[in-house]
Amino acid sequence: MEKPVHPIRIGCLRCGKVVPRSGFKYCGRACYLQASVLDGFLRQILIGDGCWIWTGNSAEGRARFGRKLSASRFSYQLFLGTIPKSKKVCHSCDDGMCVRPGHFFLGTSKDNSADMVAKKRQAFGARHGNAKLSDDIILQALALYKTGNISQRAVAKQFGIHRVVFNKIVNGHSWRHLNVELGRRKWRHVCR
Numbered sequence: 437m438e439k440p441v442h443p444i445r446i447g448c449l450r451c452g453k454v455v456p457r458s459g460f461k462y463c464g465r466a467c468y469l470q471a472s473v474l475d476g477f478l479r480q481i482l483i484g485d486g487c488w489i490w491t492g493n494s495a496e497g498r499a500r501f502g503r504k505l506s507a508s509r510f511s512y513q514l515f516l517g518t519i520p521k522s523k524k525v526c527h528s529c530d531d532g533m534c535v536r537p538g539h540f541f542l543g544t545s546k547d548n549s550a551d552m553v554a555k556k557r558q559a560f561g562a563r564h565g566n567a568k569l570s571d572d573i574i575l576q577a578l579a580l581y582k583t584g585n586i587s588q589r590a591v592a593k594q595f596g597i598h599r600v601v602f603n604k605i606v607n608g609h610s611w612r613h614l615n616v617e618l619g620r621r622k623w624r625h626v627c628r
Contacts, residue, residue, distance in 0.1 A: 487534035498532040511535040
């Protein structure tokens, strides 16, 4: 008499526990849902030598997983662990679509802004979205004013710059990245 053949019990693909019924890959609904979310996340990543580029949803140049969840935060939590409430996930590679865990560091908004300034990625001068002037025009206007033969008002009128704007440029209140010395004391911001 032959012994009945029992189906081979395999482990859950997510946690490794014994699957209760044959033909199933997961031990329960929780493992199935977590595995399907993980699978959905990993299918939307283009893995390369440098950054892992997110190919899923995005909003304003930032990777989104689902409607509200940041793909960068999800990736950090998946591969590196929990994120304290006071911290943000910052990118060392400066690519908002990158989800590679090795390119992340935790920091505050202030840390992220300091990183941006240190890498000269902030908008200033001609790179600012509202800029109507270029570095060349400003340098030409300052060179003309530096000769001493013409007033700020006349230079501003000649270059189509408002006189108050040109005064701020001359005194170092704006366009100071050009670092032009006009023989005047450098402007310093004093907090009151």
